[in-house]
Amino acid sequence: MKIVKYLGIAILVIGALGAAAFFIKSNAKSPITYETETAFKTDIEEKSVATGKVIxxxxxxxxxxxxxxxxxxxxEEGDQIKAGDLIARIKVVPNEQALMSARGRVSNAEIALRNAKIEYERNxxxxxxxxxxxxxxxxxxLRYNQALQELQNAKVDYQIIKSGSAGGEATAxxxxxxxxxxxxxxxxxxEGFxxxxxNNFNDGTTIATIADMSRMIFEGQVDEAEVGKLELGMPLEISLGALQEETLLADLKFVAPKGVEEQGAVQFKIEGDINLDSINSFIRAGYSAxxxxxxxxxxxxxxIKEALLQYDKKTDDPxxxxxxxxxxxxxxxxxxxISDGINVEILSGIDENDKIKVWNKTEPVKRNTDKDDA
Known part of the structure; x- marks a missing residue:
C-alpha cells in the first residue's frame, strides 16, 4: 500500500512539473509577430505653419x-467710394462757456477799435x-490797424465756435x-452720436474705416525656434478657414526684429503680400488663416517613417x-x-538593406465567441 501511495504522489509531482514547464515555455513565446520595413529614398520638405489672419x-x-x-x-458698410466722397455730416453743438467767451472777446475788440479810431482820426x-x-x-x-485785425480775428473765432467754420454754411x-x-x-x-x-489728449472719434481691398496681406506669428530659418521673399501657401477649398499664394515681406512673449513662448510677427490673382473668391478682411x-x-x-523611431528614456537619443x-x-x-512629420531623413546608422522593426504594433484583441453567441 505504501508503494502505491508513493507512486501516486510521484505521478502528481511529475505532472505538476510538466504543466509548469509547458506554461513557462508557452509564455516565453512572444504573443506578437513584429513586421519589418526598410529605408527608402524620397523628397522631404520641412515646413512651418504660422497662424494669423488676412487683412x-x-x-x-x-x-x-x-x-x-x-x-x-x-x-453704408461695404460701399465702394472714392477720395473726396461725402461720408457724413456733423451738426455743431457749441460749448456755452466757449461761445460766451468768444462773444466777450468780440465786444472787447470793438471797444478797443473805437478808441483807436478816435485817436487815429484826431492825430x-x-x-x-x-x-x-x-x-x-x-x-x-499801427495801433489802429492792429485793433482792426484783432476785431476780425475775434469775429472769426466766434463764428467757428458757433457754427464750426468761418464760412456761413460751415461746410469745411x-x-x-x-x-x-x-x-x-x-x-x-x-446718427445722433x-x-x-x-487733440493732444484724445485720438478722436472714428466715423468710418476705409481700406483698399485689392491690396491684402497675411499677418501671423511664428515661434522663435523657426524664425531664424525664414528668408524675405520666400513663398507662402495660405489656407483660409472660411474658404477651405481655396489656397492663396503670397511672398514673405516682413519679419519682426523683436519678439513678444505669449504664454511662455516668444512669438515673432510676420507679414506676406497676397497675390489675389491666385483666387477667384472675394476675400473679406479679418479671415483667419x-x-x-x-x-x-x-x-x-x-x-524612414517617423513612427519607426524609438527614443532612449535617459538620453532621448533616437x-x-x-x-x-x-x-x-x-x-x-x-x-x-529633416522631417516633414511623416518621414524623417536618416544621416547615419542604417542603410536601405536593414529591416527595421515596426515596434508599436499591438496584439489583436481576441473575441469571446461564446459570449458573443450568447
Missing part, C-alpha cells in the same frame, strides 16, 4: 475736424497840419469726406531596432536630418 495692407480711420453730433450718414488831422511828428503818427496808425469742417478710395469696412457710429475731434512655409527641402534622401534573425532584433542608434 488689408492699409486701413484709414476717418475722424472729424470738429466736435459735434452726427447729423447724417450717407454711406491824422494834427499830422496833416504839421503839428504831430511823422514817427508819432505812424505809431498811432462739418462735412466728413473720404481721404482715400476703397471700401467702407466699418462705421462704428450712428456725439463725436469729438482729435494659416500660412505654410517651406523651411528646407531635400531631394532623394534616405528616409534609435531603431534592426532584425538580426527570426523575430530577433538589435538596437541601432541613428542620426536624423
Amino acid at each position: 488689408p495692407k492699409e486701413e484709414v480711420l476717418i475722424k472729424p475736424q470738429i466736435s459735434g453730433i452726427i447729423d447724417e450718414i450717407l454711406v 491824422k488831422t494834427l499830422f496833416d497840419r504839421g503839428v504831430v511828428a511823422s514817427q508819432d503818427f505812424l505809431t498811432i496808425e 469742417n462739418t462735412n466728413i469726406r473720404a481721404t482715400i478710395s476703397g471700401t467702407i469696412l466699418e462705421i462704428p457710429v450712428e 456725439q463725436v469729438i475731434q482729435a 494659416n500660412a505654410s512655409m517651406i523651411l528646407e527641402r531635400k531631394e532623394q534622401v534616405l528616409a 534609435y531603431v531596432e534592426v532584425q538580426t534573425g527570426d523575430q530577433e532584433f538589435e538596437r541601432r542608434d541613428v542620426e536624423l536630418g
Whole structure:
C-alpha cells in the first residue's frame, strides 16, 4: 500500500512539473509577430505653419475736424467710394462757456477799435497840419490797424465756435469726406452720436474705416525656434478657414526684429503680400488663416517613417531596432536630418538593406465567441 501511495504522489509531482514547464515555455513565446520595413529614398520638405489672419495692407480711420453730433450718414458698410466722397455730416453743438467767451472777446475788440479810431482820426488831422511828428503818427496808425485785425480775428473765432467754420454754411469742417478710395469696412457710429475731434489728449472719434481691398496681406506669428530659418521673399501657401477649398499664394515681406512673449513662448510677427490673382473668391478682411512655409527641402534622401523611431528614456537619443534573425532584433542608434512629420531623413546608422522593426504594433484583441453567441 505504501508503494502505491508513493507512486501516486510521484505521478502528481511529475505532472505538476510538466504543466509548469509547458506554461513557462508557452509564455516565453512572444504573443506578437513584429513586421519589418526598410529605408527608402524620397523628397522631404520641412515646413512651418504660422497662424494669423488676412487683412488689408492699409486701413484709414476717418475722424472729424470738429466736435459735434452726427447729423447724417450717407454711406453704408461695404460701399465702394472714392477720395473726396461725402461720408457724413456733423451738426455743431457749441460749448456755452466757449461761445460766451468768444462773444466777450468780440465786444472787447470793438471797444478797443473805437478808441483807436478816435485817436487815429484826431492825430491824422494834427499830422496833416504839421503839428504831430511823422514817427508819432505812424505809431498811432499801427495801433489802429492792429485793433482792426484783432476785431476780425475775434469775429472769426466766434463764428467757428458757433457754427464750426468761418464760412456761413460751415461746410469745411462739418462735412466728413473720404481721404482715400476703397471700401467702407466699418462705421462704428450712428446718427445722433456725439463725436469729438482729435487733440493732444484724445485720438478722436472714428466715423468710418476705409481700406483698399485689392491690396491684402497675411499677418501671423511664428515661434522663435523657426524664425531664424525664414528668408524675405520666400513663398507662402495660405489656407483660409472660411474658404477651405481655396489656397492663396503670397511672398514673405516682413519679419519682426523683436519678439513678444505669449504664454511662455516668444512669438515673432510676420507679414506676406497676397497675390489675389491666385483666387477667384472675394476675400473679406479679418479671415483667419494659416500660412505654410517651406523651411528646407531635400531631394532623394534616405528616409524612414517617423513612427519607426524609438527614443532612449535617459538620453532621448533616437534609435531603431534592426532584425538580426527570426523575430530577433538589435538596437541601432541613428542620426536624423529633416522631417516633414511623416518621414524623417536618416544621416547615419542604417542603410536601405536593414529591416527595421515596426515596434508599436499591438496584439489583436481576441473575441469571446461564446459570449458573443450568447
